[in-house]
Amino acid sequence: MQTQSPSLIERLVNVPVIPVLEFSSVDEALHVSEALIGGGLPVLEITLRTPVALDAIKAVAAAFPQACVGAGTVLTAADLQAVGNAGAQFAVSPGLTPALAVAAQGAGVALLPGVATASEAMAAMEAGFKFLKFFPAEASGGVPMLKSLYGPFAQLRFCPTGGIDVARAPSYLALPNVVCVGGSWVVPKDAVAKGDWARIRTLAQEAAALRKSA
Template identity: 80%
Template sequence: MQNQTSPLLPLLADVPVIPVLEFQSVDEALHVSEALVTGGLPLLEITLRTPVALEAIKAVAAALPQACVGAGTVLTVEQLHAVRDAGAQFAVSPGLTPSLAEGAQGAGISLLPGVATASEAMLALEAGFTFLKFFPAQAAGGVPMLKSLGGPLPQLRFCPTGGIDVALAPTYLALPNVVCVGGSWVVPKDAVAGKDWGHIRSLAEQARALRSKG
């Protein structure tokens, strides 16, 4: 069992937002990632939702050693190994299956598994995970749900993701069991289409400045 503190937690001490990224090309991945890291968001979740995702992870990890590159939408143990081999330092899954929980032990990469209910959170805790993704955050009950989970499960910490924007983020970050939030608002599609990397950097700076609890 991986019943230990996630190595991601120290990296998130002053980083309140993990950008959730979906890239259409490696060139796009490099430009966007550089803008985000320069803006103060060094933890990047590159989702496995496009054909170039693995190549993008490999390229960004090599080009930006100061970044902590992660892979999102990891569903299987095979994908977990593939993203690790591509250079990802952490993996994020929308949920947690018994095979993924078992495969994550000793895999050489940190897994941030997703949960949406108290039962799922308990199963993740039983498997040794204490830092969890709360997904889909807004649809699964949002801030009230996380407050409710904090009572019976005080040992758990969360990264809520799904439906969160810059206006909602501070409310989540104010919760004692929330470490950070995941969001795609820092990379608007129109900014990517217009190659406005400066705007993305500014949004990253704004996100970095969001206040979490002390």
């Protein structure tokens, strides 16, 4: 059962950080995305946590065709269809249900499902997924947990998300089973409130400079 395109991992190999984004307006989404892409982070996860999320995905995907725009907090088959219609190239879910796994078949949107335990990783493997979100990363054991998962699941690759910042990211990126990390630290709320797009661009540059050491 093949539910995941290898092109998603290929796009992320040289992108150490996926910004996890929550927008209150389309205008905000465009400004922040421009700063992130300009700073070297062209893969974006716009979460479905606000009423403008789908409009933001559509606007950012249209304005920045060079970027890889994804949707986060995808919980249902309907969510998956909606983000695909909005132009998302990938979708991220905090967990995985049988219905969502079935919906990912031929959806045209690569799904990055979340897992936090060995049993959940096995279920995701059975559903055809080999690239997984490890969430919530810090609360679920962090780097030691991912090291433990590597033994029995060496074929799996992860994007850990949750509680990761610029200080913690390098230890995750050093792991052989980690492709990239997800995080919101590159878009501080106070910077957004002030319209300090230059600061966000600088933080993006710092994050983009992080590279896997293994």
